[in-house]
Amino acid sequence: MSKMHVKLTVNGTAVEGLAEPRTLLIHFLRESLGVTGPHVGCETSHCGACTVDMDGRSVKSCTVFVAQAQGADVTTVEGLVNADGSLSVLQEMFREHHGLQCGFCTPGMITRAHRLLQENPTPTEEEVRFGMAGNLCRCTGYQNIVKAILAAADVMNAQKEAAE
Amino acid sequence: MIPAGFDYHRPAELDAAIGLLQEHGDEARVIAGGHSLVPMMKLRMAVLSHLVDLRDIPDLQGIEFGADSISLGAMVTQHELIAHAGLAEAVPLLREAALQIADPQVRYLGTLGGNVANGDPGNDMPGLMQCLDATYKVTGPDGSRQIRARDFYESAYFTARSDDEILTRITVPIPAAGTGYAYEKQKRKIGDYATAAAAVLVGEGSASIAMTNLADVPVWSAEAGAALAAGDREGAVSAALAAIDPQEDMRGPVEFKRHVAGVVLRRAIARALSRVAG
Ligand SMILES: Cc1cc2nc3c(=O)[nH]c(=O)nc-3n(C[C@H](O)[C@H](O)[C@H](O)COP(=O)(O)OP(=O)(O)OC[C@H]3O[C@@H](n4cnc5c(N)ncnc54)[C@H](O)[C@@H]3O)c2cc1C
Ligand code: FES
Ligand code: FES
Numbered sequence: 001m002s003k004m005h006v007k008l009t010v011n012g013t014a015v016e017g018l019a020e021p022r023t024l025l026i027h028f029l030r031e032s033l034g035v036t037g038p039h040v041g042c043e044t045s046h047c048g049a050c051t052v053d054m055d056g057r058s059v060k061s062c063t064v065f066v067a068q069a070q071g072a073d074v075t076t077v078e079g080l081v082n083a084d085g086s087l088s089v090l091q092e093m094f095r096e097h098h099g100l101q102c103g104f105c106t107p108g109m110i111t112r113a114h115r116l117l118q119e120n121p122t123p124t125e126e127e128v129r130f131g132m133a134g135n136l137c138r139c140t141g142y143q144n145i146v147k148a149i150l151a152a153a154d155v156m157n158a159q160k161e162a163a164e
Numbered sequence: 165m166i167p168a169g170f171d172y173h174r175p176a177e178l179d180a181a182i183g184l185l186q187e188h189g190d191e192a193r194v195i196a197g198g199h200s201l202v203p204m205m206k207l208r209m210a211v212l213s214h215l216v217d218l219r220d221i222p223d224l225q226g227i228e229f230g231a232d233s234i235s236l237g238a239m240v241t242q243h244e245l246i247a248h249a250g251l252a253e254a255v256p257l258l259r260e261a262a263l264q265i266a267d268p269q270v271r272y273l274g275t276l277g278g279n280v281a282n283g284d285p286g287n288d289m290p291g292l293m294q295c296l297d298a299t300y301k302v303t304g305p306d307g308s309r310q311i312r313a314r315d316f317y318e319s320a321y322f323t324a325r326s327d328d329e330i331l332t333r334i335t336v337p338i339p340a341a342g343t344g345y346a347y348e349k350q351k352r353k354i355g356d357y358a359t360a361a362a363a364v365l366v367g368e369g370s371a372s373i374a375m376t377n378l379a380d381v382p383v384w385s386a387e388a389g390a391a392l393a394a395g396d397r398e399g400a401v402s403a404a405l406a407a408i409d410p411q412e413d414m415r416g417p418v419e420f421k422r423h424v425a426g427v428v429l430r431r432a433i434a435r436a437l438s439r440v441a442g
Contacts, residue, residue, distance in 0.1 A: 004172065021172035021215070022205075024165075043165045045203055046355065048269060057243070057272035062165075063202050064273070067172035068195070068217060112269070133354040134267030 008072050010035060011079030021067035026050045028066040029076065037077035037107045041136070048135030051108035052076050058115045060134070077107035080114055089159070090114055090152040099148035101139035109135050113149045121157060125150060167205035174217040178224070178303060178330065181216050185328045186305055188214045194330060196239060196278035199270050200287075223303075223332050224277065227251060236334045238277025242266070245276060254338050257365065261292045261347035267355040280313070281331045283321040286357035290317060291382035292347065295363035295374035298336045304329035317381035343367035344440035348432035349376070350424050352415065359415045360425040362404075362432040366440060369393055373400060373433075377415075378408035378425050392433065401429050 003018040010033060017032045026043075029035040029052070038061055041049030045063040052061045053075040080088050090110055093099065100106040109132070116123065116131040123131065128149050129142070137145060175181045185192050192214035195201050204210040218224055224239040227248055234254060236245075245251060245262045252259040265271060265279070265288050279289040280300065293300075293313035300311050302325050316324050325331060339345070349361035361376035371392035374384040385407040391399035410421035 002171075020169055022167050022169050044206075045199065045270065048267075051269060058269050059273055060269045063199060065172070065198070065202065065215075067174075067215070068198060068219075070174070116268075131268055134269040 004067060004070075006066055006070060008069055008074055010074045011076060019066050021065055023066040025052070025054075025061040025064040025066050025069050025074075028069075029061060029074070035076055035078060038111070039104055039107055041104065041108075046136070047105070047108075048112060049105050049108040051111045051135065053111055053115055056115070056118075058112045058134070075111070075114075077110050080110060089155045090117065090149070093148040093152040093155065094145070097144050097148040097151055099140065099145045105135060105137040105139075109137065109145055113145075113152070117149070117153055117156065121160075122153060123150070165206045167202075168208060168211045170212050170215050172215050172217065174220055176220045178221050178332065181218060181221060181330060182303065182305055182328060184214065184216045185330070190327060192216060194218050196275040196281075197241060197273035198278075199266070199274040200278060200282050200284060218277075218330070224330075229254070233335050233337045236276055236336060238275060238281070238331045238333060240276050242271035242274050242276070242279070243268075246271065255296070255336055257292065257296065257339075257345035257347060257363065258336070260345070261288055261349075261363065264288065264347060264349045264351075264361075270355070276334060277331050280316075280334065281323065281325060283317065283323045285320050285380050285382070286377050288347075288349065288358065288361060288376055291361065291374040291376035291384070292363045293334065293336070294382050294384035295365055295372045296336050296339070297372065298334050300325075300331055301333045301335070302329040303332050308332070310335075314384050320380040339365055340367050342441040344436035344438070346432040346435035346439070348428040348435065350428050357415075360410075360421060360428050362425070362429040364392070364429075364432040364436040366392055366433070366436045371400070373404055373429070375404060375408055375425060375429065378410045378421065380409075380411075383407050383409075397430075397433055397437075400433060401426060404429055 006019050007016045038052050039049040041047035043062045045060050050062040054072050112135050128146050193212045194216045225237040228235040242262045279287045298313045311324050344366045346364050350359045358377040363374045365372045371389045373388040385404045387403035388400045412418050
């Protein structure tokens with residue numbers, strides 16, 4: 001049960017550390033690396049507050065051992081900002097459309113929505129709701145979260161068109 | 165929610181993984197997507213000294229099409245099953261069911277192999293594989309053997325696989341063109357296991373019916389399939405309901421489960437029949 005030498009990439013930076021293999025990825029991120037964007041909500045794989053992007057997939061980091069993440073490329077909500085540190089379109093749209101109230105679920109929501117829009121840049125409202133089904137929010141009633149994601153898709157698609 | 169400590173192994177070869185299972189016996193377990201095993205370990209319902217991660221073993225990967233069947237690697241995830249266009253065309257029932265499992269995050273990591281090997285009556289894929297008449301390939305120290313999904317499940321968490329065997333591939337026969345299909349699942353909320361679920365295939369003179377979470381193993385009923393093949397819908401429903409053995413739990417009392425089982429099965433049969441083409 002010795003500690004292992006963990007190496008992974010977090011938000012574009014190579015990081016390493018010593019950790020027991022049983023350490024949950026969420027705890028490694030928050031406690032060893034000080035990356036506190038992803039939250040611990042339920043710790044039982046249900047709420048999605050701990051969602052991070054791991055090798056291009058949305059995963060609940062409370063249900064991944066750090067050993068399983070060895071060598072992975074992990075992005076958290078902190079890593080989704082623009083290169084100059086300003087909020088990304090998706091983040092900005094959550095603010096504009098009141099996609100958050102207490103903000104506890106927001107890092108997970110945004111990280112998941114980011115991957116959803118990567119895979120499906122023009123989702124319908126139903127596809128957004130289905131694609132966000134692994135993230136719970138106790139405040140907003142979801143309506144404004146869905147609006148924010150649909151608005152982000154529109155803005156991102158308009159930007160893409162303008163750039164072409 | 166911290167599991168007991170363990171040593172972690174990530175072998176790149178199947179033989180090495182089997183070797184680790186032999187060496188450490190019941191102290192060791194393989195881990196695929198971890199979305200059944202990690203929660204069990206957190207609750208300390210599973211305490212293991214060695215975890216053997218299967219992710220780097222090439223034999224367990226990939227979706228391969230044969231003339232009349234498809235070979236799915238045990239490590240193929242639910243997400244990959246859903247995203248594969250060729251698979252959705254050849255066996256649309258697989259995609260329809262996979263979309264009803266858990267939530268997006270769980271489906272990115274949860275594997276087909278883990279779902280069918282787990283032996284939890286709540287898992288959706290075992291009943292589905294019985295409906296499709298899939299075959300599992302398991303490989304151990306003495307080589308490989310094939311086990312039909314219909315013969316695999318013995319009781320909750322007990323299967324025909326022995327502890328030092330690894331499930332490597334799943335072979336799914338491609339249903340004849342025009343076969344009607346449906347997977348109907350009743351659950352309390354998104355991400356929940358089934359209160360009751362039914363898988364139905366129906367074509368020219370043939371049909372297959374299996375049900376999920378209504379006994380300590382998935383229930384495939386030959387009588388129900390035969391009745392539906394003969395065009396007797398209500399005969400099929402009574403035969404399937406005679407074969408289930410639901411238990412009372414937080415999803416409801418036995419009577420309620422029997423009622424829901426009838427509802428999902430009738431819906432699945434109606435949808436499958438409406439899809440019969442040709
Ligand atoms: C919130 C949540 C909701 C869920 N909802 C559903 C649902 O609605 N329906 C459903 O079916 N499932 C559901 N699941 C379970 C999920 O689908 C699991 O991913 C799946 O049951 C197991 O697959 P895995 O790859 O994660 O396996 P693991 O958790 O890694 O393994 C499960 C078991 O199978 C064994 N095993 C795994 N692979 C092999 C192999 N190749 N050979 C031999 N043994 C092997 C392991 O040793 C372990 O005992 C849910 C899970 C969560 C967390
Ligand atoms: S904290 Fe991970 S899903 Fe709730
Ligand atoms: S904003 Fe409070 S939980 Fe979502």
